[in-house]
Amino acid sequence: MPSKSASCRRNDRNLRLTPKMYKLYILPWHGNSDGGLGPLMIEGTMPDTGALSARRIVIRASSALLAFERLALMGLMYLLTALILVNVVTRYSHFPIYWIDESAVYCVVWLTFIGASAMTRLRLDFAVTMLTERLSPQHQKIAKVISTGLVVVFGVALIVTCVLWMDPIGLARAGFDGRKLAAETFNFLYTEHTQTLNWPTWVLYLTLPIFAVSMTIHGLANLLEDLELVPRTPLRGFQLSELDGVN
Known part of the structure; x- marks a missing residue:
């Protein structure tokens, strides 16, 4: 039966990080000896x-x-x-x-x-x-x-x-x-x-x-x-209502 450290090394070899992709592995260290969940992998993208x-x-x-x-x-x-x-x-x-x-x-x-x-x-x-x-x-x-x-x-x-x-x-x-x-x-x-x-x-x-x-x-x-590339920035120091904006 492979040890936990060997399992970590094997999963680390499968991990490939790129500037726009990340993979996260979570191992069930507290799982039962007779079975349990396998490694959890989460994929997503990272902004440039x-x-x-x-x-x-x-x-x-x-x-x-x-x-x-x-x-x-x-x-x-x-x-x-x-x-x-x-x-x-x-x-x-x-x-x-x-x-x-x-x-x-x-x-x-x-x-x-x-x-x-x-x-x-x-x-x-x-x-x-x-x-x-x-x-x-x-x-x-x-x-x-x-x-x-x-x-x-x-x-x-x-x-x-x-x-x-x-x-x-x-x-x-x-x-x-x-x-x-x-x-x-x-x-x-x-x-x-x-x-x-x-x-x-x-x-x-x-x-x-x-x-x-x-x-x-x-x-x-x-x-x-x-363009919704950044969230709306709150403008400090100016007390504006919804009716103040013309455009």
Whole structure:
């Protein structure tokens, strides 16, 4: 009669592990001597580790980015409120500060793009449902995946446009000299300044590439959830009801 250790070695030889398959053997050590259950084998599949880690990276990056956007939105809202109050007080005091109006305008611009990026992840972007609401649930799911995929495509296209517009490679070749780049390519982005703040305009225009990258990350996270490749991630810090989501 073969011993238990010999039985284990024999079963171990039959065990073949692959990246997508595992086999688990459970031996009845407490079985009766006159008989009992044989070895129990369980087979299943394991998810691809590389794909799972990539999905996890996208979801974590989107969550971290959303948390940062929440803080940025609160800070910009406080700043905008303070600028408007100071502007009102100084105008009534007949000592207006000339650069506050322009500061408030650019503050609203940054608020708009950062808020639009956060709304993408929160699924608060607007959607026309006159067609999709007449489809079956399965077709509605397909339409939602297509819509989310188009958001990712738009984000990638915007990234490419910002790279072509801001031309970081050309700026590096010009020795980071904006005037030299303007003379060679007629791109005056790095030579212009704002009217009252006298800030370089490219610094304020950075909101466009930042928005493009953040929207793309949020769109990828939404697409993974719509494809059911990852579970829905609870969004912390935002008190949303079922009626708040438009899309």
